[in-house]
Amino acid sequence: MTSEATSAETSAETSAEGPAERSAKTGGDGGESLRRVAVASFIGTAIEFYDFYCYGTAAALVLNQAFFPTLDPVNATLASFSTYAVAFAARPLGSVLFGHFGDRVGRKSVLVVSLLLMGLSTACVGLLPGYGTWGIWAPVVLTLLRFLQGIGLGGEWGGAALLAVEHAPRSRRGLYAAFPQLGPSVGFFAATGVFWLLSSVLDDAAFRSWGWRVPFLVSFLLVGVGLFVRLKISETPVFTKVRDAQEAARVPVVDVLRTHPRELLLAAGGMIVAYGLFYTATTYCLAYATGTLGIARSTMLGLSLVACLFLAAGTWLAATRSDAAGRRRLILAGSVLAAGWGLVLFPLLDTAQPVLIALGVGGALFCMGVVYGPMGAYLPELFSTRVRYSGASLAYNLGGVLGGAVAPLVATRLQSAFGSASVGWYLSAMAVLSLLCVLALPETRARELT
Incomplete structure (x- = not known):
């Protein structure tokens, strides 16, 4: 190839790149901006998921007795997990609400509101009187606060992911999207760590009386940190172009259902295994190990901290590799791993051996990270x-x-009726369902965002 042809090819490639891609190569101000965006998306999701996981840990350990003391142990646990599930029902509503304004007004401003809603709702749980003081109103208000948590988190993830992806050069979108994807790992580690510390230094009576409230009250401080970071970032260039051209959708959710129904349903199906693995391996396994297997609360929380490192490793590895290997291929690989690990998890837990429990939960979270990262x-x-x-x-x-x-x-x-092995089969079934959904979707790493 002649030098003239090479020069022309390089020039054409450079002209086709966006400002973010060119600045990332040169290491100029745009690169500094990308680092700021990566930090902002990471810190925001870490704080919001810390808030969300505080509730999950408390639901497994203490909320059944604090807010449902009149029920028998199994039904009290189910009632506690039901208030926990309310947030998931609210999250799609949060997606519609915050997505509407995020697609019409901008990503940045919506993320500030979602952080405030999530943080204040979480902190208020820490101030809420228990059943012994407020009677039936205590679980009612608890459910309302959990619902508001769900609304806030429903708007958080999409905005944080778009903040990273729409600022990043095409060839490094997986890398920059890894930062908001690490938020759940860090948020879970922080929430579990605070509960573990309190369980270690407080006796059982003090922990159940007031100690469990401390992680929720910490959210007041974290909201301030998150706002400070997020107010310093700029709107994404991809959205700015759409807004300036006055091409924003009037009712975005209607347009999604009209133009992308297949992608919406299949992508939702692809996410099932990530959620199923995470909340079974953390919230349910914490309740199962402490309640059924009789493992000490502080021991199980410490093992969960170790397992969380597997989640972070799987997330970072798969997200960063997806720029070269492809998003779809890694998600499929994670689903296959999850289908096998579902059958291994509970036999490892039922040994009641700390090392094997850490391996079981850590392996499940690693599989989840491989799916979740890309x-x-x-x-x-x-x-x-x-x-x-x-x-x-x-x-x-x-x-x-x-x-x-x-x-x-x-x-x-399932565990109550058929034993713990049935829970493992349930996890494997979710993995197969997600695998089939992602098989029906295309690879996207080479797509332009505009």
Whole structure:
């Protein structure tokens, strides 16, 4: 090839790149902006998922006795998990609400509102009197606050993922989308760590009386940190172009249902295994190990901290590799791994040996991370810019209803009726369902976002 041809080819390639892609190569101000966006998307999702997981941990450990003391142990646990599931029903509503304004007004401003709603709802749980003080109103208000948590988180993930993806160069979207995808790992680690610390330093009576409230009250501080970071970032260039051209959708959710129904349903199905693995391996297994197997609360929380490292490793590995290997291929690989690990998880747990429990839960969370990591770029790439916030958020959170909301409830009933092995088969079935859904979707890593 002649030098003139090479020069012309390089020039054409450079002219086809967006400003973010060119600046990332040169390491100029755009690169600095990308780092700021990555940090903002990571910190925001970490804080919001910390809030969300505080409730899940408390639901497994203490909310059944604090708010449902008149029920027998199994039904009290089911009632506690039912208030936990309410947030998953609310999350698609949050997707529609925040997605509407995110696709019409902008990603940044909507993310600030979602952070405020989530943080304040969480902090108020820490201030809520128990059943002994407020009677029936205590679980009623608890359910309302959990519903508001769900609305807030329903708008969070899509905006954070779009913030990273729409700022990033095409060849590195998986890398930058890895940062908001790490938010759940860090949020879960932080929430579990705070509960573990309190369980270690407080006796059981103090923990159940007031200690469990401390993680919720910490949210007041975290909201301030999150707002400080998010107010410093700029709107995404992809959305700015659509807004300036006055091409924003009038009713984004209607446009999603009209133009992307297949992508919406299949992507939601693809997310089922990630949610099912996570909430079975964390919330349900925590309740099962401490309640049925008799493992000490502090021990199980410590093992959950170790297992969380597997989640972070799987998420980062798959998300960053997806730029070269493809999003779809890695998600399919994670689903296959999950189908096999579902049959291994509970035999490992039932040994009641700490090392094997950590291996079982850690392996499940690693499989979840391999599926979940590439989704940060994959879901936004499936939808057009005009409806991307609504489409990606709705697919993500509909998967949560099907995989996350019911998983602890179904697992509790299955274990009670058929033994723990049936819960493993349930996990494997969800993995196969997600595998089939993703097989019907295309690869997206080479797609342009505009």
